[in-house]
Amino acid sequence: MSAHASHxxxxxxxxxxxxxxxxxxxxxxxxxxxxxxxxxxxxGFEALLIRLQLxxxxxQVVGAGLFNELITMHGTTMIFLAVMPVIFALMNAVxxxxxxxxxxxxxxxxxxxxxxxxFGGLLLNTSWFLxxxxxxxxxxxTTLALNQYSGRGVDFYVLGLQIAGLGTLIGGINFLVTxxxxxxxxxxxxxxxxxxxxxxxxxxxxxxxxxxxxxxxxLLMFDRLFGGNFFNPDAGGNVIIWEHLxxxxxxxxxxxxxxxxxxxxxxxxxxxSKKRLFGYSSMVFATxxxxxxxxxxxxxxxxxxxxxxxxxxxxxxxxxxxAVPTGIKIFNWLLTMWGGQITFPTANLWAVGxxxxxxxxxxxxxxxxxxxxxxQYHDSYFVVAHFHxxxxxxxxxxxxxxxxxxWPKMFGKMLNExxxxxxxxxxxxxxxxxxxxxxxxxLMGMPRxxxxxxxxxxxxxxxxxxxxxxxxxTIGTILFLVNVVVxxxxxxxxxxxxxxxxxxxxxxxxxxxxxxxQTPLVRGLDAFWIEKMAGNKGMTPAEPLGDIHMPSPxxxxxxxxxxxxxxxxxxxxxNYVVVVIGLLVTFGCMFARSVKxxxxxxxxxxxxxxxxxxx
Amino acid sequence: xxxxxxxWRQLSLFGLLALVLTGCGKDELSALKPSGPVAAMxxxxxxxxxxxxxxxxxxxxxxxxxxLIRYRKRPGQQGIPKQVEGNHALEILWTVIPFLLLIVMxxxxxxxxxxxxxxxxxxxxxxxxxxxxxxxxxFEYPDLGVATAQxxxxxxxxxxxxxxxxxxxxxxxxxxxxxxxIDTNPGxxxxxxxxxxxxxxxxxxxxxxxxxSHALMDFKVEVMDQAAFDKWIDGMKGVQSxxxxxxxxxxxxxxxxxxxxxxxxCHAVAGKGGKLGPNLTNFADRERVAGIxxxxxxxxxxxxxxxxxxxxxxxxxxLNLDDAQVKxxxxxxxxxxxx
Ligand SMILES: [Cu+2]
Numbered sequence: 012m013s014a015h016a017s018h019x020x021x022x023x024x025x026x027x028x029x030x031x032x033x034x035x036x037x038x039x040x041x042x043x044x045x046x047x048x049x050x051x052x053x054x055g056f057e058a059l060l061i062r063l064q065l066x067x068x069x070x071q072v073v074g075a076g077l078f079n080e081l082i083t084m085h086g087t088t089m090i091f092l093a094v095m096p097v098i099f100a101l102m103n104a105v106x107x108x109x110x111x112x113x114x115x116x117x118x119x120x121x122x123x124x125x126x127x128x129x130f131g132g133l134l135l136n137t138s139w140f141l142x143x144x145x146x147x148x149x150x151x152x153t154t155l156a157l158n159q160y161s162g163r164g165v166d167f168y169v170l171g172l173q174i175a176g177l178g179t180l181i182g183g184i185n186f187l188v189t190x191x192x193x194x195x196x197x198x199x200x201x202x203x204x205x206x207x208x209x210x211x212x213x214x215x216x217x218x219x220x221x222x223x224x225x226x227x228x229x230l231l232m233f234d235r236l237f238g239g240n241f242f243n244p245d246a247g248g249n250v251i252i253w254e255h256l257x258x259x260x261x262x263x264x265x266x267x268x269x270x271x272x273x274x275x276x277x278x279x280x281x282x283x284s285k286k287r288l289f290g291y292s293s294m295v296f297a298t299x300x301x302x303x304x305x306x307x308x309x310x311x312x313x314x315x316x317x318x319x320x321x322x323x324x325x326x327x328x329x330x331x332x333x334a335v336p337t338g339i340k341i342f343n344w345l346l347t348m349w350g351g352q353i354t355f356p357t358a359n360l361w362a363v364g365x366x367x368x369x370x371x372x373x374x375x376x377x378x379x380x381x382x383x384x385x386x387q388y389h390d391s392y393f394v395v396a397h398f399h400x401x402x403x404x405x406x407x408x409x410x411x412x413x414x415x416x417x418w419p420k421m422f423g424k425m426l427n428e429x430x431x432x433x434x435x436x437x438x439x440x441x442x443x444x445x446x447x448x449x450x451x452x453x454l455m456g457m458p459r460x461x462x463x464x465x466x467x468x469x470x471x472x473x474x475x476x477x478x479x480x481x482x483x484x485t486i487g488t489i490l491f492l493v494n495v496v497v498x499x500x501x502x503x504x505x506x507x508x509x510x511x512x513x514x515x516x517x518x519x520x521x522x523x524x525x526x527x528x529q530t531p532l533v534r535g536l537d538a539f540w541i542e543k544m545a546g547n548k549g550m551t552p553a554e555p556l557g558d559i560h561m562p563s564p565x566x567x568x569x570x571x572x573x574x575x576x577x578x579x580x581x582x583x584x585x586n587y588v589v590v591v592i593g594l595l596v597t598f599g600c601m602f603a604r605s606v607k608x609x610x611x612x613x614x615x616x617x618x619x620x621x622x623x624x625x626x
Numbered sequence: 627x628x629x630x631x632x633x634w635r636q637l638s639l640f641g642l643l644a645l646v647l648t649g650c651g652k653d654e655l656s657a658l659k660p661s662g663p664v665a666a667m668x669x670x671x672x673x674x675x676x677x678x679x680x681x682x683x684x685x686x687x688x689x690x691x692x693x694l695i696r697y698r699k700r701p702g703q704q705g706i707p708k709q710v711e712g713n714h715a716l717e718i719l720w721t722v723i724p725f726l727l728l729i730v731m732x733x734x735x736x737x738x739x740x741x742x743x744x745x746x747x748x749x750x751x752x753x754x755x756x757x758x759x760x761x762x763x764x765f766e767y768p769d770l771g772v773a774t775a776q777x778x779x780x781x782x783x784x785x786x787x788x789x790x791x792x793x794x795x796x797x798x799x800x801x802x803x804x805x806x807x808i809d810t811n812p813g814x815x816x817x818x819x820x821x822x823x824x825x826x827x828x829x830x831x832x833x834x835x836x837x838x839s840h841a842l843m844d845f846k847v848e849v850m851d852q853a854a855f856d857k858w859i860d861g862m863k864g865v866q867s868x869x870x871x872x873x874x875x876x877x878x879x880x881x882x883x884x885x886x887x888x889x890x891x892c893h894a895v896a897g898k899g900g901k902l903g904p905n906l907t908n909f910a911d912r913e914r915v916a917g918i919x920x921x922x923x924x925x926x927x928x929x930x931x932x933x934x935x936x937x938x939x940x941x942x943x944x945l946n947l948d949d950a951q952v953k954x955x956x957x958x959x960x961x962x963x964x965x
């Protein structure tokens with residue numbers, strides 16, 4: 012804490028201005044949630060159109076060209092702009108609280124990460140109005156993604172993802188530093204809650220995986236905007252390099268997504284079974300191992316590329332290995348419930364529903380790891396079914412579990428249980444109805460990414476059922492939104508609505524801006540549960556009550572991101588004046604940030620007590 | 627909470643659905659109905675791996691159901707459950723068993739994997755060069771001096787060694803009933819072998835997103851006995867070593883005149899013509915028009931009138947032909963046969 016930090020009270024900011032300048036991790040969590048939620052609705056709407064087009068053979072709901080834009084945007088939006096930010100929302104809302112910290116390590120950078128993601132996503136989506144969305148698939152394989160074969164849309168993909176990806180990268184670094192440095196006294200690594208562990212490993216994966224796509228996108232940008240020939244075979248380029256770069260990022264990305272879901276399930280299942288997590292240390296070990304192996308297996312997305320028998324076999328066997336730590340997790344969850352007193356509020360419904368669904372996704376994953384069989388599955392609807400089982404049935408279920416579980420903590424309101432149950436069942440049944448038949452469609456010869464299928468190929472029934480299922484998921488999603496609206500007028504949440512086990516439940520819902528009036532002393536895994544069992548009301552403080560130093564809000568993260576947003580258009584339209592203006596804004600803000608001393612401010616000791624939020 | 631009951635009811639429904647669906651699948655198209663050794667080996671691996679996986683799933687579901695029934699909180703239940711840290715024996719058990727199961731899968735994975743990547747020289751296998759184009763397929767038999775498109779003709783019971791590449795973007799060559807797919811990469815050559823053990827027609831697909839009409843990049847495989855195949859090759863060779871035959875009927879002659887003027891630059895017929903579009907030497911013998919439309923004079927006319935309407939973004943322009951020209955062309959094209 013710098014000695015010359017000002018003792019002036021917090022600059023009071025209100026309304027929109029407060030949200031645009033906030034560096035508070037709890038508010039940034041809400042920003043991530045809102046932005047991710049909006050993109051989720053956009054991606055979901057795209058999915059609805061896709062399935063409507065495929066409801067009947069040879070139908071013409073959307074044309075061939077528009078269909079390819081829809082699948083590209085659906086995939087890109089869901090992965091980069093919907094589930095990633097919702098994961099970041101939960102990480103922001105929960106991780107600092109779980110480790111007993113007052114904020115993340117770099118609050119300013121945290122805000123910057125959010126705004127970069129937001130403006131990157133916005134740039135990508137403006138393509139719909141500026142000559143068409145990207146249409147080369149979310150993987151944007153070259154050469155289809157080169158100028159000769161696809162439209163301007165792919166430029167939006169390149170620049171939008173580049174900007175959003177920067178945001179994710181610095182977000183990941185921020186959480187690594189936060190978890191390493193900001194844990195409360197006594198919170199050793201092996202006492203960290205599972206969700207924090209998962210966030211930690213995920214952040215590590217982000218750190219190593221995102222640079223690969225950054226490099227890939229730079230090369231693609233040169234090919235598309237400046238006449239480079241990295242991927243152009245006519246000029247001596249190589250089309251396969253993009254595939255490698257994409258999947259060296261893309262495969263760890265799968266684990267970046269699913270590990271936090273594993274973390275959420277571990278927390279929720281344990282809380283609602285009233286038992287500590289079974290095999291905590293093997294869970295930690297499995298998480299780390301999955302993260303490590305996640306980098307060794309990217310070429311299993313490329314079995315049909317023609318890498319040869321040796322490469323395919325090795326990558327296939329390495330992939331199978333991941334089943335072992337994943338299996339450990341599933342059995343540990345089952346044994347956590349074994350002998351417990353299981354209750355089923357909506358949060359736990361999602362978590363319990365996750366287990367069979369994810370198991371199916373994991374099993375088809377092992378099947379896909381057998382290269383000779385994969386030659387049949389690859390790029391067919393079997394793969395579509397597999398990854399939706401993992402990402403929707405697994406990750407999205409996990410996120411819903413997390414949202415129902417932590418909603419009271421984030422917003423101070425309880426979500427409605429009755430609506431929640433309807434939300435779960437409609438979504439869950441709709442999900443299986445949509446994706447289960449797709450396994451068979453793939454085996455029956457339906458390639459993925461086809462805008463239509465011809466009559467007389469016995470593909471009609473499966474596709475029809477699949478589309479019907481989407482209505483269930485749509486209703487489920489709408490019910491969730493209704494629940495959010497209803498909850499605003501609903502029950503106030505108490506500090507610890509679920510009889511929780513971890514530190515976030517020791518402070519009010521929602522927490523005050525400084526989180527913990529006094530940093531808690533952690534005495535073991537499930538820190539709060541230990542105190543409860545010892546008959547204590549709350550945590551033992553690790554420090555005397557005193558002034559709390561807070562970072563000041565700043566508009567610079569927003570401006571820096573706007574600068575890159577503007578520069579992005581400049582690059583695309585080869586208007587270098589705009590590029591220079593945009594970059595000047597960004598670098599100007601960076602300069603201002605570097606030279607201006609920002610000491611933050613203090614919250615006074617008596618102010619803390621006044622609010623009556625002593626831990 | 628009746629959740630788990632509902633869940634099981636629903637799961638059995640899916641089981642039923644699965645049965646219904648597996649029964650289906652078209653013989654000509656489905657990977658579940660293998661018609662050659664490659665597809666059969668792959669099908670065996672699918673069965674092995676899914677059997678193991680379903681076994682694991684059943685174990686998981688048994689524990690899952692038991693736990694949900696037995697350990698849900700009962701009304702009035704008091705006290706706090708025992709906080710169990712873990713159990714080394716169990717944890718080792720569920721690390722080791724999956725590992726052993728994986729080894730069971732790994733062995734055939736390795737052997738089949740290498741068997742499928744075998745390369746056969748021309749003494750042992752028919753060599754076929756495949757070039758993928760947006761959105762059609764070109765097939766050449768380099769050792770036999772024959773070229774065709776859209777319909778791949780193969781002899782039954784004989785290994786075929788494919789050499790695959792692409793003229794534009796990446797595509798993937800897939801005949802599910804005969805075997806898995808492989809990408810066609812521009813600027814590179816991939817190899818794969820297949821064999822058909824049944825005569826008849828099989829459906830082929832492009833499996834890699836390749837542009838607007840990726841969904842319509844279908845082709846057909848016509849498998850015939852060796853004698854018929856040899857006869858077909860002789861027929862093709864006979865025609866392709868000469869200039870196009872002069873059409874005899876007046877309608878066809880008029881069509882040929884238009885064809886020579888407007889179409890020959892892209893399409894080859896017999897020993898003459900360009901390579902920007904499919905070789906049409908045996909067009910009248912083909913299963914489909916452009917890989918997708920049923921082969922009728924009406925559909926040929928429909929294609930010629932507006933190819934973009936039938937296949938968005940394909941490389942054949944709309945040539946603004948009037949009805950009389952189309953009629954003449956259709957008549958001429960019905961003479962392009964080697965049978
Ligand atoms: Cu294709």
